[in-house]
Amino acid sequence: MKQQLTLSELNESIKDALLEAFPGSVWVVAEVSELKHNRSGHCYLELVEKQGNTIVARSRATIWSYTYRMLKPYFETTTGQAFTQGIKILVQATVEYHPAYGLSLNIKDIDPTYTVGDMALQRKEIINRLQAEGVFEMNKELDLPLVPQKIAVISSATAAGYQDFMNQLEDNEYGFKFYTHLFEAYMQGAETVPSIINALDRVFAYEDFFDAVAIIRGGGATADLSSFDDYDLAINITQFPIPVITGIGHEKDDTIIDLVAHTRLKTPTAVAGFFINGIERFYERLIQVETEISTRTREILETQHDKLARIAEGIKYSVSDFINERQAKLSRRGNELQQNISQFSYKKHSELNKVRHGLNASMAVWGVETKNNIGRKQRLLKRVVSEAILKENITLNHQQDVLLGSVKRKLMKEHDRIVMNKNSVRLLDPENVLKRGFTVTLKEGKIIKSSKNVKTGEELETRFADGTIKSKIIQNK
Numbered sequence: 001m002k003q004q005l006t007l008s009e010l011n012e013s014i015k016d017a018l019l020e021a022f023p024g025s026v027w028v029v030a031e032v033s034e035l036k037h038n039r040s041g042h043c044y045l046e047l048v049e050k051q052g053n054t055i056v057a058r059s060r061a062t063i064w065s066y067t068y069r070m071l072k073p074y075f076e077t078t079t080g081q082a083f084t085q086g087i088k089i090l091v092q093a094t095v096e097y098h099p100a101y102g103l104s105l106n107i108k109d110i111d112p113t114y115t116v117g118d119m120a121l122q123r124k125e126i127i128n129r130l131q132a133e134g135v136f137e138m139n140k141e142l143d144l145p146l147v148p149q150k151i152a153v154i155s156s157a158t159a160a161g162y163q164d165f166m167n168q169l170e171d172n173e174y175g176f177k178f179y180t181h182l183f184e185a186y187m188q189g190a191e192t193v194p195s196i197i198n199a200l201d202r203v204f205a206y207e208d209f210f211d212a213v214a215i216i217r218g219g220g221a222t223a224d225l226s227s228f229d230d231y232d233l234a235i236n237i238t239q240f241p242i243p244v245i246t247g248i249g250h251e252k253d254d255t256i257i258d259l260v261a262h263t264r265l266k267t268p269t270a271v272a273g274f275f276i277n278g279i280e281r282f283y284e285r286l287i288q289v290e291t292e293i294s295t296r297t298r299e300i301l302e303t304q305h306d307k308l309a310r311i312a313e314g315i316k317y318s319v320s321d322f323i324n325e326r327q328a329k330l331s332r333r334g335n336e337l338q339q340n341i342s343q344f345s346y347k348k349h350s351e352l353n354k355v356r357h358g359l360n361a362s363m364a365v366w367g368v369e370t371k372n373n374i375g376r377k378q379r380l381l382k383r384v385v386s387e388a389i390l391k392e393n394i395t396l397n398h399q400q401d402v403l404l405g406s407v408k409r410k411l412m413k414e415h416d417r418i419v420m421n422k423n424s425v426r427l428l429d430p431e432n433v434l435k436r437g438f439t440v441t442l443k444e445g446k447i448i449k450s451s452k453n454v455k456t457g458e459e460l461e462t463r464f465a466d467g468t469i470k471s472k473i474i475q476n477k
Helices: 007-021 065-079 111-134 160-170 193-203 222-230 231-237 256-260 269-357 365-427 430-435
Strands: 026-037 044-049 052-061 087-098 101-111 150-155 177-184 214-216 244-247 261-264 440-443 459-464 467-472
Touching: 026 052, 044 065, 052 065, 065 087, 065 101, 065 111, 087 111, 111 222, 111 231, 150 160, 150 193, 160 177, 160 214, 160 231, 160 269, 177 193, 177 440, 193 214, 193 222, 193 231, 214 269, 222 256, 231 256, 244 269, 261 269, 269 365, 365 430
Parallel strands: 052 101, 150 177, 150 214, 214 244, 244 261
Antiparallel strands: 026 044, 026 087, 044 052, 087 101, 440 459, 459 467
């Protein structure tokens, strides 16, 4: 054997040795780290083998155009996965060594079932890992606002699904208004995962502003969905502080980000319908509350009116009974007084007759004087009786006036209370409050009750009776 070899001689020896060691094709398991194809249709790959994150083997590979035209659609149709970098494959290849270009593999065939199994295994491992880390349900546990109106949208601006979403949201039959902002991202291809994560980072800067995040894309090939089965993307969504709603546009299977999102819907249109239906339910509840308040108010007014009518009727009968009772009592006293006067007069008349008959003969003058005294006493007694009757009448009239005054004050008090209740209901009507010049100031849909709850630079919404304005805090004293 020659002691010295030229490089070409060495490479030719290596080529012969490899041809002798691998005379036919072999099946090789590897991961595609790079993939390029040129105008002629040839596909050039870099295959690697990893242990953890360390590459322990690397080799170039080629699929000539006539083979690539058959293998690529066969692989993607069978696996539902794009033939791209980042996937593990089982290929049949011949080992070739060119003295000028070095070692390479010429791929002749591919077994898509291996990749399907590997993808399923990777998907299961990602799900198990998320569950073991205790983050799988974290985004689902967030509270979605009762009326989500400020929505961060992650999608491609040119995607048909995004246009469908916006049309559905803006042209809803109820006229509900939504604020949306598009955070653009790639929705297919190798840049999908980093661009969506970058969009989430941009949304995070406005965490306190947005009510929900919608990740949407239109329908497409199943092969385009592999990016949504990524661990890094899933872990970002699980721990995102805003509820994430997905509408990936694929009916058959759920991607991993569908599984970890707060709410999964099939299409972008369905996501828009989800937000519209949420406000519709809240609006219907407001109408129901308004109806309940009106009904309850009418019931209270009717109850109070009936109560007042019953009180007035009761007072009427009480006054009538009181007057009748007083009149009967006065009649009894008058009769008793009349009887007493009659008895007294008869008694005095008898005594007078006795005195007159006893003294008539001898005391004519005294009799006249006595007669005069009796006349005076009769007049005095008549006056006493008249005064007693008048006093009783005055007492009765006074008691009657007191009772009527009490009744009138009671009726007036009840009338004033009803009017006050009615005015209170009218004054507390939110529309009347606004019409009187008052306003309602809100931050993020919540009423501001103290200047301590706002900071410089924050946006506020002020509602008037005839519309709303938005303002920004310049200074807070």
